[in-house]
Amino acid sequence: xxxxxxxxxxxxxxxxxxxxxxxxxxxxxxxxxxxxxxxxxxxxxxxxxxxxxxxxxxxxxxxxxxxxxxxxxxxxxxxxxxxxxxxxxxxxxxxxxxxxxxxxxxxxxxxxxxxxxxxxxxxxxxxxxxxxxxxxxxxxxxxxxxxxxxxxxxxxxxxxxxxxxxxxxxxxxxxxxxxxxxxxxxxxxxxxxxxxxxxxxxxxxxxxxxxxxxxxxxxxxxxxxxxxxxxxxxxxxxxxxxxxxxxxxxxxxxxxxxxxxxxxxxxxxxxxxxxxxxxxxxxxxxxxxxxxxxxxxxxxxxxxxxxxxxxxxxxxxxxxxxxxxxxxxxxxxxxxxxxxxxxxxxx
Amino acid sequence: xxxxxxxxxxxxxxxxxxxxxxxxxxxxxxxxxxxxxxxxxxxxxxxxxxxxxxxxxxxxxxxxxxxxxxxxxxxxxxxxxxxxxxxxxxxxxxxxxxxxxxxxxxxxxxxxxxxxxxxxxxxxxxxxxxxxxxxxxxxxxxxxxxxxxxxxxxxxxxxxxxxxxxxxxx
Numbered sequence: 001x002x003x004x005x006x007x008x009x010x011x012x013x014x015x016x017x018x019x020x021x022x023x024x025x026x027x028x029x030x031x032x033x034x035x036x037x038x039x040x041x042x043x044x045x046x047x048x049x050x051x052x053x054x055x056x057x058x059x060x061x062x063x064x065x066x067x068x069x070x071x072x073x074x075x076x077x078x079x080x081x082x083x084x085x086x087x088x089x090x091x092x093x094x095x096x097x098x099x100x101x102x103x104x105x106x107x108x109x110x111x112x113x114x115x116x117x118x119x120x121x122x123x124x125x126x127x128x129x130x131x132x133x134x135x136x137x138x139x140x141x142x143x144x145x146x147x148x149x150x151x152x153x154x155x156x157x158x159x160x161x162x163x164x165x166x167x168x169x170x171x172x173x174x175x176x177x178x179x180x181x182x183x184x185x186x187x188x189x190x191x192x193x194x195x196x197x198x199x200x201x202x203x204x205x206x207x208x209x210x211x212x213x214x215x216x217x218x219x220x221x222x223x224x225x226x227x228x229x230x231x232x233x234x235x236x237x238x239x240x241x242x243x244x245x246x247x248x249x250x251x252x253x254x255x256x257x258x259x260x261x262x263x264x265x266x267x268x269x270x271x272x273x274x275x276x277x278x279x280x281x282x283x284x285x286x287x288x289x290x291x292x293x294x295x296x297x298x299x300x301x302x303x304x305x306x307x308x309x310x311x312x313x314x315x316x317x318x319x320x321x322x323x324x325x326x327x328x329x330x331x332x333x334x335x336x337x338x339x340x341x342x343x344x345x346x347x
Numbered sequence: 348x349x350x351x352x353x354x355x356x357x358x359x360x361x362x363x364x365x366x367x368x369x370x371x372x373x374x375x376x377x378x379x380x381x382x383x384x385x386x387x388x389x390x391x392x393x394x395x396x397x398x399x400x401x402x403x404x405x406x407x408x409x410x411x412x413x414x415x416x417x418x419x420x421x422x423x424x425x426x427x428x429x430x431x432x433x434x435x436x437x438x439x440x441x442x443x444x445x446x447x448x449x450x451x452x453x454x455x456x457x458x459x460x461x462x463x464x465x466x467x468x469x470x471x472x473x474x475x476x477x478x479x480x481x482x483x484x485x486x487x488x489x490x491x492x493x494x495x496x497x498x499x500x501x502x503x504x505x506x507x508x509x510x511x512x513x514x515x516x517x
Contacts, residue, residue, distance in 0.1 A: 022496075040496065068500050071493075087497050113497050131497065158494070176491065209491065227491075262469060263492070280469065280492075313466055314492070335466070 003274070003288050003304055007346045010284065010307045010329070016047055016338040018058050023332035025072040025317045031079035033323070034059075035330055037338045038070035044084050044094075046101065047338070056340060065092055065103050072116045072161075077123045087113040091128050093146065104144040109136055109151075118171075120164040125149070127171050129159035135173050135183070137193055154181050154195045160211050166219040168241055174210035180224055184247065196247045199224075199234065204252035206232065214269040222250070223275050225264035231256040231277055231287070233301060253298045259285050259306065262314070270320035270327070274304065274343070278315030278331055283308045286343070311335050381430040382464065388426055390463045391437070391456065420452060435460065436471040440478045449479055453489040454498060455511040 021040030028035055033049035035056065044062040049055070068087035075082055082094040082101065091107040091114055111132035118127050126138040126146065137150040157177035164171055170184045171193070182197040199205045208227035215222045220238045225231045233254040240248040262280030269275050277285040286304040294300065311333035321328035327343035420439050427436045437456050441449040453472050460470050473486045488494055498504050 069496065087500060115493070131494075160493070176487075176494075208487070 002291075004290075004302060008286075008305055009344055009346050010286070010305060010310075010341045011344050013328070013340040013342050014056050016045075016056055016058070016340070017336070018045055018061075019043070019336045019338075021069075022313075022334040022336060023316065023338055024069065026319050026330040026332040026338050027073045027075055027082075028319055028321045028323075028330065029075050029079045030077060030322050034079075035338070035340075036073045036075065036082055037330075037332055038073045038084055039336075040069045042066050042068060042070060042086075044070055044073055044082070045338075060101060062094060062101055062103075066090070068113075071114065074117050074119055076119045077121060081123075083117040083119065083126060085114040085117040085128060089114060089130075091117050091126075093144070095144075105146055107136075107138060107146055109148060110134065115159060116161040116163075118162045118164050120169055120171075121167055125164070125169065127162040127164060127173075129162040129173055131158040133157060133159060133175075135159055135162055135171070135181075137171065150193045152183060152193060152195065154183075154198070155179070160209065161213060163213045163215070166215050166217065168219065168238065170241070172213050172222070174213050174224060176209045178206050178208055178210060178226075178228075180205065180210055180213065182250065197249055199250060199252075204232070204255070206230065209263075211264065212266045212268075214267050214275075216269045216273060217271045221253070221269075223267050223269055225267040225277055225279075227263045229257060229260055229262070229264065231259075231264060231267055231275070233275075233299065235299075254300055256287060256301055256303075259287075259303055265315065266317045266319075268319050271322065271324075272327070274320070274327070275301065276318040276320060276329055278310075278318035280314040281308075282311050282313060282315060282333075284310040284315060284318060284329070284331060284341070307341075310341075311337060311339065382428060383430065384426050384428050387428050387435060387437075387460070387464075391421055391426070391459060421456075432469075433465070433467040434469050434471075435464070436473065438473050438475050440475040449474060449485055450488070451504075451507055451511060453485070454495065454504070455508045457489065457495065458499070458508050459512055 019039040019041050023037050023039045026035060026037045035047040036044055038044045045058050046060045047056045048059040066086040066088050070084050070086045073082055073084045080096055084092045089110050089112055092103050093105040094101045095104045110130035113131045114128050116129050124140050129135045133155050135152040136148055139147045139149045141147055155175040155177050157175050159173050159175045162173045172182055174180045180199040181195050183193050183195050186194045201207055206226040206228050210224050210226045213222055213224050220236060222234045223231055234250045235253045236250045237248040260279040260281050264277050264279040266278040275287040284307040287301045288304050290300045290302045292300060310331060313334035315331050315333050317332040319330045329341040331339045425438050439452060457470055457472050472489045474482050479485055
């Protein structure tokens, strides 16, 4: 099925209103029709889809916990826990008890604003990052206990996002220092996490702040987006990593430029291989592999469509729904809205 | 302990006469006038006081209550605006080359514009090329939306910015 040959449109399904300040991030629950959004109004909103009407409504508001902007939120792989990272320096862990959410733990340690939080594939580890330039790895113990397993100080500036690889326990972080760092567990020196690779300008990396990272479903490709107005695609031989042959380095495959003229704040790779981007130009971009096998230049990506004025202000987050039924995309913006879109073929 | 001002003797320039708009042909009260350079110039020049802060606890002690225009921090050429594209770029010249005030000035200019312009506007702030020792680093920080948002949640910084934006003394 070649998407490029169809007439595709991004249709606005619903506008979710409620936040009273900019919305920084939206995250789909991996198992249920639930969406979490977090905001400069210091709260997190949980939106649920009604099985009858199919429309989304705000089920609950998580407030009175974070005392400053909630910058990002992330569901555990089981879908039962939600981690929220805040400018107040803490990361809260919430449990979905059915009719309400309870804050079961608060992770403290960062010296200033926490920017991002990520669960590993098995839900046994969490990672957080901050303007204090560090990345913290937390071990998930039983009984709502979380223990700091490692503090990594590789970045030289504010760390914008952390993300665990979808299948391996390898951690990625991107920063205001323009680099992407790759960290994994090494058994040398009593075992600790070590930075095994840094993707910077010398390896075809970004020339300004890197804001986000996303992996394809297989985990052998990743996309990053930046203040340098580009998206970059990277690849690695992860079968080598899976078979225990050691670390396989990431290499630059392709740079997508000229599609956005303001900072690209977010990017997300869907399970059916469509890359979404959200930027300060108020637009959402969708990209697909051109499927042109060029042995010299490697893979290339084409713009599938650009939705201009998707929001009235900057788009801070784009996230594809894990649902296999339809191609749903959530976007969060400075205009205080969360929007749900559907990618449809028009007759 | 430094007790003196960062900039003891700023050069003070003559203030321009406030220009009166002479176009009175448009009598439709509901028409939307495009925002132009003059309007942004007015927003920045006439409601802006610069305060020299040498000691964070003494923010209520304005030493040089002159406008940014009088100190030539902003000039007529400072403002580039395109109303159709909802874009504005302001270039400012800090009074001293390694002035720590540059961050406060830049932040204050951004806040003033954010409060005065429609939300559709994209705002870029930068220091005049060659006017500051750490120009690239400063420009990057002034235009990182997340850093600006976090800074504006700091009550001390907000107080300093509000002090800068309080109406001039004349």
